[in-house]
Amino acid sequence: MIAAKNVWKYYGDQTVLERINVTVAEGEFVTLVGTSGCGKTTFLKMLLGVTPISRGSLTLAGEPIPNEPGEDRGIVFQQYSVFPHMTVLENVVAAIGFSQRGVTGYLFGQDKAAAVTLSMAMLEKVGLDTATDKYPHELSGGMRQRLAIAQALMAKPRILLLDEPFGALDPGIRADMHALVLDLWREHKLTVFMVTHDLKEGFHLGTRLWVFDKPRIDPQAPEAYGATITYDLSTSRRSDADMQAITQ
Amino acid sequence: MKRFVNLTPPSAGKWLLGLAPFVVLIIVYVLASQARLEINPADKLLPSFGSMKDAMVRMAFEPSKRTGDYLFWTDTFSSLKRLGTGIAIAAVLGLLIGILTGAIPLLSAAFSPLLTALSLIPCLALLPVLFIVLGLGELSKVVLIAIGVTPFIARDVQRRAREIPVEQLIKAQTLGANTAQIIVRVLLPQLMPKLINAVRLSLGAGWLFLIAAEAIASTDGLGYRIFLVRRYLSMEVIIPYVVWITVLAFLFDYLLRRISQRLYPWELAE
Numbered sequence: 001m002i003a004a005k006n007v008w009k010y011y012g013d014q015t016v017l018e019r020i021n022v023t024v025a026e027g028e029f030v031t032l033v034g035t036s037g038c039g040k041t042t043f044l045k046m047l048l049g050v051t052p053i054s055r056g057s058l059t060l061a062g063e064p065i066p067n068e069p070g071e072d073r074g075i076v077f078q079q080y081s082v083f084p085h086m087t088v089l090e091n092v093v094a095a096i097g098f099s100q101r102g103v104t105g106y107l108f109g110q111d112k113a114a115a116v117t118l119s120m121a122m123l124e125k126v127g128l129d130t131a132t133d134k135y136p137h138e139l140s141g142g143m144r145q146r147l148a149i150a151q152a153l154m155a156k157p158r159i160l161l162l163d164e165p166f167g168a169l170d171p172g173i174r175a176d177m178h179a180l181v182l183d184l185w186r187e188h189k190l191t192v193f194m195v196t197h198d199l200k201e202g203f204h205l206g207t208r209l210w211v212f213d214k215p216r217i218d219p220q221a222p223e224a225y226g227a228t229i230t231y232d233l234s235t236s237r238r239s240d241a242d243m244q245a246i247t248q
Numbered sequence: 249m250k251r252f253v254n255l256t257p258p259s260a261g262k263w264l265l266g267l268a269p270f271v272v273l274i275i276v277y278v279l280a281s282q283a284r285l286e287i288n289p290a291d292k293l294l295p296s297f298g299s300m301k302d303a304m305v306r307m308a309f310e311p312s313k314r315t316g317d318y319l320f321w322t323d324t325f326s327s328l329k330r331l332g333t334g335i336a337i338a339a340v341l342g343l344l345i346g347i348l349t350g351a352i353p354l355l356s357a358a359f360s361p362l363l364t365a366l367s368l369i370p371c372l373a374l375l376p377v378l379f380i381v382l383g384l385g386e387l388s389k390v391v392l393i394a395i396g397v398t399p400f401i402a403r404d405v406q407r408r409a410r411e412i413p414v415e416q417l418i419k420a421q422t423l424g425a426n427t428a429q430i431i432v433r434v435l436l437p438q439l440m441p442k443l444i445n446a447v448r449l450s451l452g453a454g455w456l457f458l459i460a461a462e463a464i465a466s467t468d469g470l471g472y473r474i475f476l477v478r479r480y481l482s483m484e485v486i487i488p489y490v491v492w493i494t495v496l497a498f499l500f501d502y503l504l505r506r507i508s509q510r511l512y513p514w515e516l517a518e
Contacts, residue, residue: 050418069421080413083420085437085514094433098425105429135514148419155423 001026001191007056009042015226016042022229029185029192031202034212038227040195044161047193048075071099074157078164081148082136088147089132092119095154126150126180142173153188162194178205209233295484303484327470330386331458334393335447341398343443346405351431367399372460379465389461396457397450408442409435441512448504455497
């Protein structure tokens with residue numbers, strides 16, 4: 001479904017990513033791990049369409065990835081993912097409104113009633129049905145991310161991109177969120193790309209784990225070589241040895 | 249002993265502490281006024297509160313001998329109409345220009361330099377031009393306020409629009425929003441409280457332009473009256489008028505703040 005052929009990304013002399021060659025089938029759950037600044041978020045932004053690739057080709061179902069965000073690729077950021085001026089329900093209803101044509105995306109009458117019903121069902125699924133009239137700033141971090149995920153799924157994306165979505169959450173809440181994400185992934189048959197700092201999280205959630213790292217380093221010019229995917233593991237055959245190798 | 253920077257007034261004393269300078273100022277004024285009036289009962293510089301009251305009763309509650317109007321109220325009404333119209337026009341224009349140049353890079357590239365240049369024009373210097381082109385009537389005064397305040401509001405809204413996290417704009421696009429929907433649903437509502445704030449900040453400049461325009465060419469208005477009675481050294485009219493203008497300015501600021509809090513409860517949390 002997603003195919004990267006010899007993808008490079010550089011800014012002037014600074015190479016961020018080099019020689020990325022991967023294919024991802026529909027329904028995979030790919031987790032991207034690596035140190036800070038190793039290009040995993042850059043790769044996610046390429047999939048999102050906000051960062052153009054410098055060389056090579058990146059295709060979605062045979063077509064080049066569009067160079068702007070679209071409905072087929074949903075996104076949840078670590079923060080700022082929901083609209084602060086809308087209540088929980090309004091946030092989700094707006095997601096339906098945005099999929100309509102028109103200047104405002106406001107819904108009226110039957111359309112609105114239908115959208116509210118759909119939204120309530122989704123909010124119930126993510127456990128926010130008791131907080132529909134609250135504004136995002138009144139929610140906890142975990143609830144806000146649940147809302148962001150619910151909102152992203154309303155557009156029925158084929159691919160869900162998660163950029164360290166649980167990075168700011170407490171460990172206890174993370175476990176709940178993991179269960180929710182796995183649930184939704186199975187139910188909606190999504191292809192998920194998730195950037196995370198947490199290797200354990202990557203192993204636990206993904207069907208496939210990518211480690212981004214720089215295979216070559218020139219000490220005179222640390223920017224000269226970019227990072228690439230140094231490990232591409234199917235997590236079904238995960239082992240402690242793998243984990244140790246990656247940690248090193 | 250705590251450091252001076254760490255000393256805070258008790259909550260009950262805060263009011264009294266804030267009130268004290270006002271009381272002191274009034275007492276100083278009364279004493280100075282009495283001292284001068286004792287030497288010369290016809291002194292006009294520091295009129296007593298009694299003569300100010302008499303003057304205000306005459307202005308506000310007795311019809312003018314020449315026109316039959318209650319001058320204080322017609323002055324207030326005329327000035328507020330000019331200020332309100334000018335500020336309203338500036339707010340609408342400023343919002344439109346600010347949101348479009350803030351959200352759309354192509355428009356920003358085309359018009360931001362012009363906007364910066366326009367905002368640097370000292371617009372009181374344009375007043376003669378306005379009088380020549382638009383005449384001495386209401387229009388030139390309203391236009392002065394509008395063109396004086398619009399660039400400030402536009403630039404403020406533009407900056408605020410750019411401060412909205414890009415994540416929100418990307419998110420809206422992944423939900424299928426088009427440009428108009430992003431502007432109307434994501435940017436506009438979040439910029440409304442910022443607009444009200446910009447209007448609050450620009451009211452001071454608005455009053456300045458209003459009084460300047462009225463002082464030069466007008467037949468009524470608070471600014472006109474102050475400059476008119478200056479010829480007779482009528483401090484007993486000027487001082488209450490200045491206080492009244494201050495009270496009005498405070499009231500508008502307070503009202504706008506309350507409106508913003510009421511309409512945009514989510515704004516407080518940021």
